Amino acid sequence: MSAQPPPAGGTAEGAAYADRFAVETPEMVDARSRVAHLSGPPPVEPAVGAMLAVLAAGAAARSVVSIGSGGGLAGLWLLRGMRPDGVLTALDGDPEQLRAARAAFADAGVPAGRARLIFGTPGEVMPRLSPGAYDMVVCAGPPRDYSEHLPGLLDLVRVGGTFTCHGLLAGGRIADRAVRDPQTVAWREISRTVKEDETLLSAVLPIGTGLLVATKRS
Numbered sequence: 694m695s696a697q698p699p700p701a702g703g704t705a706e707g708a709a710y711a712d713r714f715a716v717e718t719p720e721m722v723d724a725r726s727r728v729a730h731l732s733g734p735p736p737v738e739p740a741v742g743a744m745l746a747v748l749a750a751g752a753a754a755r756s757v758v759s760i761g762s763g764g765g766l767a768g769l770w771l772l773r774g775m776r777p778d779g780v781l782t783a784l785d786g787d788p789e790q791l792r793a794a795r796a797a798f799a800d801a802g803v804p805a806g807r808a809r810l811i812f813g814t815p816g817e818v819m820p821r822l823s824p825g826a827y828d829m830v831v832c833a834g835p836p837r838d839y840s841e842h843l844p845g846l847l848d849l850v851r852v853g854g855t856f857t858c859h860g861l862l863a864g865g866r867i868a869d870r871a872v873r874d875p876q877t878v879a880w881r882e883i884s885r886t887v888k889e890d891e892t893l894l895s896a897v898l899p900i901g902t903g904l905l906v907a908t909k910r911s
């Protein structure tokens with residue numbers, strides 16, 4: 694398990710319980726330790742991974758895009774919830790993280806056809822993805838790196854599908870109007886855009902470092 698993050702809501706004990714409730718497979722535990730020494734932010738907390746799996750199962754997801762897929766933790770949880778014939782498209786701009794993800798999927802026995810690993814940024818890869826074709830689009834990483842692509846990322850989601858971003862409550866800065874660093878400002882822009890989009894029904898879940906979830910209604 695990753696180091697316990699500051700609780701986005703509730704108590705540290707509650708957050709720890711939510712993470713223990715979401716039991717990870719041995720392959721997930723190995724995937725977590727594989728990325729522990731790499732640079733970059735940590736993978737999703739178990740409670741967040743479990744929520745992603747629940748959302749994927751609820752959407753009977755057959756096609757999911759993971760932006761900033763890292764070493765594959767979120768991907769393994771998503772694959773657990775997706776249909777057995779579902780395909781995960783995972784993209785990351787760090788070759789070491791992608792290598793770790795490839796190892797994680799191989800370890801977990803994920804058939805090659807179920808996971809498409811792509812090196813690149815959202816701006817580079819999005820033109821290769823079809824609008825409206827995805828049951829879920831799952832974003833992680835620094836919000837400034839994908840906020841400018843938010844309209845395009847939302848366009849990828851089919852009607853009835855789900856969009857998520859993880860990390861917006863980290864440190865609680867988003868709630869403090871006096872804080873105006875670029876990442877926090879980017880999180881506010883993403884949250885506002887999603888909240889004000891009348892085609893979306895959205896919520897913020899205080900798990901992990903905060904999960905923004907939206908379902909496309911039209």
Ligand SMILES: C[S@@+](CC[C@H](N)C(=O)[O-])C[C@H]1O[C@@H](n2cnc3c(N)ncnc32)[C@H](O)[C@@H]1O
Pocket residue numbers: 733734735736737760761762763764765766767768784785786787790813814815833834835838839
């Ligand atoms: C928090 S980590 C991902 C963790 C992953 N979702 C998981 O749970 O295993 C964020 C990832 O975003 C990637 N990333 C950051 N900026 C990016 C960009 N502009 N394009 C592609 N990937 C990016 C980083 O390389 C890193 O692997």
